[in-house]
Amino acid sequence: MAFIAGLLVCALLYYGFNAISKLPALSGGADYYVEMAGIDFHYRSISRGLIDARDIIYFISVIFLCIAITSRNLLKR
16 A cells, blocks of 8 residues: 555656646646646756756755655654
8 A cells, every 4th residue: 555655646746747737727837836846847857967956955855855754654653
Protein backbone atom coordinates (compact mmCIF):
# COMPACT_ATOMS: atom_id res chain seq x y z
CA MET A 1 0.00 0.00 0.00
CA ALA A 2 2.83 2.40 0.83
CA PHE A 3 4.50 1.66 -2.50
CA ILE A 4 1.34 2.43 -4.46
CA ALA A 5 0.74 5.63 -2.47
CA GLY A 6 4.35 6.73 -3.00
CA LEU A 7 4.14 5.94 -6.70
CA LEU A 8 0.99 8.02 -7.07
CA VAL A 9 2.49 10.98 -5.20
CA CYS A 10 5.64 10.86 -7.34
CA ALA A 11 3.59 10.66 -10.54
CA LEU A 12 1.46 13.59 -9.39
CA LEU A 13 4.54 15.70 -8.62
CA TYR A 14 6.19 14.78 -11.92
CA TYR A 15 3.29 14.83 -14.40
CA GLY A 16 0.40 16.40 -12.52
CA PHE A 17 1.50 20.00 -12.29
CA ASN A 18 2.51 20.03 -15.95
CA ALA A 19 -0.90 18.67 -16.95
CA ILE A 20 -2.74 21.15 -14.73
CA SER A 21 -0.77 24.05 -16.20
CA LYS A 22 -2.10 23.16 -19.66
CA LEU A 23 -5.70 23.89 -18.61
CA PRO A 24 -7.21 26.80 -20.56
CA ALA A 25 -8.37 28.50 -17.35
CA LEU A 26 -4.74 29.07 -16.34
CA SER A 27 -3.51 30.47 -19.65
CA GLY A 28 -3.28 34.04 -18.34
CA GLY A 29 0.09 33.64 -16.64
CA ALA A 30 -0.68 31.37 -13.72
CA ASP A 31 0.21 28.36 -15.86
CA TYR A 32 3.91 29.13 -15.53
CA TYR A 33 3.77 29.16 -11.74
CA VAL A 34 1.70 25.96 -11.58
CA GLU A 35 4.20 24.25 -13.88
CA MET A 36 7.06 25.51 -11.68
CA ALA A 37 5.59 23.60 -8.73
CA GLY A 38 6.25 20.26 -10.45
CA ILE A 39 9.41 18.20 -10.57
CA ASP A 40 9.44 17.97 -14.38
CA PHE A 41 10.03 21.73 -14.77
CA HIS A 42 13.13 21.65 -12.56
CA TYR A 43 14.37 18.30 -13.85
CA ARG A 44 14.37 19.52 -17.47
CA SER A 45 16.75 22.39 -16.70
CA ILE A 46 19.08 20.18 -14.68
CA SER A 47 19.08 17.51 -17.42
CA ARG A 48 20.32 20.16 -19.90
CA GLY A 49 23.32 20.69 -17.65
CA LEU A 50 22.15 23.98 -16.19
CA ILE A 51 22.47 23.88 -12.41
CA ASP A 52 20.38 26.74 -11.09
CA ALA A 53 19.98 27.65 -7.43
CA ARG A 54 16.17 27.65 -7.81
CA ASP A 55 16.22 24.01 -8.89
CA ILE A 56 18.50 22.96 -6.04
CA ILE A 57 16.37 24.86 -3.51
CA TYR A 58 13.23 23.23 -4.92
CA PHE A 59 14.60 19.69 -4.57
CA ILE A 60 16.00 20.36 -1.09
CA SER A 61 12.68 21.83 0.05
CA VAL A 62 10.75 18.83 -1.32
CA ILE A 63 13.12 16.51 0.55
CA PHE A 64 12.71 18.44 3.81
CA LEU A 65 8.93 18.57 3.36
CA CYS A 66 8.78 14.79 2.96
CA ILE A 67 11.05 14.29 5.98
CA ALA A 68 8.88 16.63 8.06
CA ILE A 69 5.70 14.79 7.09
CA THR A 70 7.34 11.44 7.87
CA SER A 71 8.63 12.55 11.27
CA ARG A 72 5.23 14.04 12.15
CA ASN A 73 3.54 10.76 11.28
CA LEU A 74 6.08 8.76 13.28
CA LEU A 75 5.68 11.01 16.32
CA LYS A 76 1.92 10.64 16.10
CA ARG A 77 2.30 6.90 16.62
